[in-house]
Amino acid sequence: MQFQGPQMLEFQEKGDERGHLIVCEGGQDVPFDIKRIFYIYGSAPGIARGQHANRETEFVIINVAGSSKVKVEDGKGNEAVFTLNRPRTGVYIPRMIWKEMYDFSENSVLLCLASEHYKPDEYIRNYEDFLRIVREGDSEV
Numbered sequence: 613m614q615f616q617g618p619q620m621l622e623f624q625e626k627g628d629e630r631g632h633l634i635v636c637e638g639g640q641d642v643p644f645d646i647k648r649i650f651y652i653y654g655s656a657p658g659i660a661r662g663q664h665a666n667r668e669t670e671f672v673i674i675n676v677a678g679s680s681k682v683k684v685e686d687g688k689g690n691e692a693v694f695t696l697n698r699p700r701t702g703v704y705i706p707r708m709i710w711k712e713m714y715d716f717s718e719n720s721v722l723l724c725l726a727s728e729h730y731k732p733d734e735y736i737r738n739y740e741d742f743l744r745i746v747r748e749g750d751s752e753v
């Protein structure tokens with residue numbers, strides 16, 4: 613499986629008559645070892661979150677309940693919108709991708725799996741800086 617750009621992942625469902633079970637194993641179902649998880653809930657439909665790119669961290673995000681959308685762009689003119697509305701699908705987001713999550717349903721619980729521990733310095737939160745860094749191939753802000 614190639615993981616060169618943002619893409620939808622489909623996880624295997626191991627449900628039985630007792631209910632559903634989805635497994636995300638680091639390095640197997642997601643293309644990195646998982647060092648951090650966090651989850652986002654209680655965001656109103658009009659709210660946009662994210663709006664940043666990460667120099668070091670890769671993510672897989674999964675709406676384990678409810679739905680949301682994620683818009684991704686690489687700063688080179690390529691963008692895509694993914695709808696997350698099933699617990700068995702996730703979106704893989706590589707490093708240096710500008711992302712925005714929005715259109716949260718009232719019951720949305722967005723689970724985020726991350727390849728790195730939280731380090732505020734590796735977040736690029738200014739869109740113009742992001743475009744400049746992509747354009748210049750510059751690793752310094």
Ligand code: TYD
Nearest residue numbers: 648649650652660661662663664729730731
């Ligand atoms: P933020 O990055 O703005 O959330 P999102 O991009 O998902 O909308 O983070 C919100 C706050 O939480 C901010 O003060 C930083 C803090 N935070 C951590 O301390 N650790 C983490 O792993 C994350 C994702 C955020």
